[in-house]
Amino acid sequence: MNAFAKTLRAEWTKFRTVRGWVIGTVTAAGVIMALGLLPGLQGSCGKHGPGSECVLPVGPGGEEVTDSFAFVHQPLAGDGSITVRVTALTGLLPGPNPDEPRPGVVPWAKAGLIVKAGTGQGSSYAAVMVTGDHGVRMQHDYTHDIAGSPSAVTATAPRWLRLTRTGDTVTGAESVDGSSWTTVGIARPAGLPATVEVGLFVTSPQYAEEVNESLMSGAMGGPSQATGTFDHLAPQGGWTGAAWQRDSIGASSNGPAIRDSGFVRDGDVFRVTGSGDIAPAVPGAAGTGASVTQTLVGTFVGLIVVVVVGAMFVTAEYRRGLIRTTLTASPGRIRVLAAKAVVVGAVTFAAGLIAAAVVVVLGQRVLRSNGVYVHPASTPAELRIVAGTAALLAVAAILALGLGSLLRRSVTAVTTAVVVIVLPYLLAMTVLPTDAAQWLLRVSPAAAFALQQAAPEYPQVANLYTPPNGYFPLPPWAGFAVLAGWTALALGAAAVMLRRRDA
Structure with missing residues (x-):
C-alpha cells in the first residue's frame, strides 16, 4: 500500500505539473459549461x-400528463355500465400545406369509452378504446396500459366496448358481436368520487415521422385529428338522465382543419372528432418541450478533449523516453498503470462533476428564459445525470489511457481512442439509419451516454425516442456497464503487454 501511495503521488505530480494536461482538463469542463449555458433552443413559453406560460397538468401519480380530448358525457352516480359499438375510426394527418390535411390515422389515435373523476385536466380515469394501429386497449391514470385484441376496426369488423364501474373498480370489456364478452382489463383509478363523468371520447396525438431514417435528420409532423363513429350506445345503472354534453377537454380541437362540428348525432349514430392525447407528457418531436438532457450538449466535445488527455498521459512518456525513468523509480509496472488510471480518472471525474452540476442547475434556467418548456426531473434523476456525466468522462479517459499504453504512439493512440469512443456516437447521431444507430449505441462505449437520459419512455406514447430528443436504447447503468467493459478489456490488455514488453 505504501508503494502504491508513492506511485500515485508521483503520477499526480506529473499530471499537475504538465500545463497541457491541466489546460486540457479545464478546457473540457469549460466547453461543457459554455455549450450548456449559451442560448440554444428557442420556444414561446x-x-x-401573462397567460402564455407553459403549464402541464399533473396526474394522480404526480407525473406531468397530456389530457386533451373530445368528450361526450353524462354524470354517473354510483355503480353502472355503458356499452357502445365502434364502427369506424378515421382521421386527418398534417399535409404539405397546413390548410390541406391528408387522410390517415396515427397509430395511437383513440376512440372509446371513459369514466373520469371530472372534466378537469389531470383527473383520474379509466378507459377502454380502439386505436389506430394497436388494437383494443384498457388504460387508466395515464401511465397504465393493457392490451386487448389486436384487430383494427373496419366497416365490416366493428368492435363492441363496455365499461363497468363497481365501487372503486372499473372493468373494460370487448366483443365482436355484442353478445360474447372478453375482459380487457380491470383498473382501480385513484380517488374516483361517488359521481363521475362517463361517456364517449376521441383523441389523436401529435404526428411525427423521421426524415431519411437518420437520428439527426429531423422530423416532420404536427397535430393530427381522429373521428370515431359509434352506435348502439346503452348506459345502465345509476345514470342521472341528463342530456349528452360535449366538451373539449384541454382545448382538444388543435388538429388540422376540422371539416365538421366535432360532434354530430344522427339518430342512434354518434360521430365524435377530437385531437390531443390522454397519456404521460414526454419531451421530444411528438411531445412537449425538452428534458434536462438537452442542457448537456457539450458533453460530446468535452469527451474528445478528455480522451486526448487520457491517451497523452501515457504516450507522452513513451515519446520522450521518460517511461524508463518511471519504471525504474517504480518497478511495479502494473502499479504504475493503475496509478495513472486513478489520477486521470479522478481528475476528469472532478472536472466533469463540477461542469455537469453547473449545467444541470443553470442550463435549465437558460432554456426556460428562452421560452423552452423543460420537464422537471426528480432530485435522484438529476444527481444520477450529474454523477453519470462525470463517470462517463472519467472512464472514457481511462479507456483512452489503456489504448495509449497499448499503442504507445501519441497520434496512433489518440486516433484510435477517438475512433473507438467518440466516432460511434457521432455516426449514430448523424449518419446511420435508426436501427443501425440504436445497435451501435448498445455495443460501443458511446452506450454510456444513456447515463444522461432524464425522461422515461412509454410504449403507449408515440414519440421519436432518439438521442437528439434525450433518449437512448439502454437503461442508464446498463449503458455505463458497456463502457466499463470496454475499459476493463483495454486496461487488462495494456497490463499484459506492459509486463511482456520492454519499456
Whole structure:
C-alpha cells in the first residue's frame, strides 16, 4: 500500500505539473459549461405576456400528463355500465400545406369509452378504446396500459366496448358481436368520487415521422385529428338522465382543419372528432418541450478533449523516453498503470462533476428564459445525470489511457481512442439509419451516454425516442456497464503487454 501511495503521488505530480494536461482538463469542463449555458433552443413559453406560460397538468401519480380530448358525457352516480359499438375510426394527418390535411390515422389515435373523476385536466380515469394501429386497449391514470385484441376496426369488423364501474373498480370489456364478452382489463383509478363523468371520447396525438431514417435528420409532423363513429350506445345503472354534453377537454380541437362540428348525432349514430392525447407528457418531436438532457450538449466535445488527455498521459512518456525513468523509480509496472488510471480518472471525474452540476442547475434556467418548456426531473434523476456525466468522462479517459499504453504512439493512440469512443456516437447521431444507430449505441462505449437520459419512455406514447430528443436504447447503468467493459478489456490488455514488453 505504501508503494502504491508513492506511485500515485508521483503520477499526480506529473499530471499537475504538465500545463497541457491541466489546460486540457479545464478546457473540457469549460466547453461543457459554455455549450450548456449559451442560448440554444428557442420556444414561446411565457414570451407573449401573462397567460402564455407553459403549464402541464399533473396526474394522480404526480407525473406531468397530456389530457386533451373530445368528450361526450353524462354524470354517473354510483355503480353502472355503458356499452357502445365502434364502427369506424378515421382521421386527418398534417399535409404539405397546413390548410390541406391528408387522410390517415396515427397509430395511437383513440376512440372509446371513459369514466373520469371530472372534466378537469389531470383527473383520474379509466378507459377502454380502439386505436389506430394497436388494437383494443384498457388504460387508466395515464401511465397504465393493457392490451386487448389486436384487430383494427373496419366497416365490416366493428368492435363492441363496455365499461363497468363497481365501487372503486372499473372493468373494460370487448366483443365482436355484442353478445360474447372478453375482459380487457380491470383498473382501480385513484380517488374516483361517488359521481363521475362517463361517456364517449376521441383523441389523436401529435404526428411525427423521421426524415431519411437518420437520428439527426429531423422530423416532420404536427397535430393530427381522429373521428370515431359509434352506435348502439346503452348506459345502465345509476345514470342521472341528463342530456349528452360535449366538451373539449384541454382545448382538444388543435388538429388540422376540422371539416365538421366535432360532434354530430344522427339518430342512434354518434360521430365524435377530437385531437390531443390522454397519456404521460414526454419531451421530444411528438411531445412537449425538452428534458434536462438537452442542457448537456457539450458533453460530446468535452469527451474528445478528455480522451486526448487520457491517451497523452501515457504516450507522452513513451515519446520522450521518460517511461524508463518511471519504471525504474517504480518497478511495479502494473502499479504504475493503475496509478495513472486513478489520477486521470479522478481528475476528469472532478472536472466533469463540477461542469455537469453547473449545467444541470443553470442550463435549465437558460432554456426556460428562452421560452423552452423543460420537464422537471426528480432530485435522484438529476444527481444520477450529474454523477453519470462525470463517470462517463472519467472512464472514457481511462479507456483512452489503456489504448495509449497499448499503442504507445501519441497520434496512433489518440486516433484510435477517438475512433473507438467518440466516432460511434457521432455516426449514430448523424449518419446511420435508426436501427443501425440504436445497435451501435448498445455495443460501443458511446452506450454510456444513456447515463444522461432524464425522461422515461412509454410504449403507449408515440414519440421519436432518439438521442437528439434525450433518449437512448439502454437503461442508464446498463449503458455505463458497456463502457466499463470496454475499459476493463483495454486496461487488462495494456497490463499484459506492459509486463511482456520492454519499456
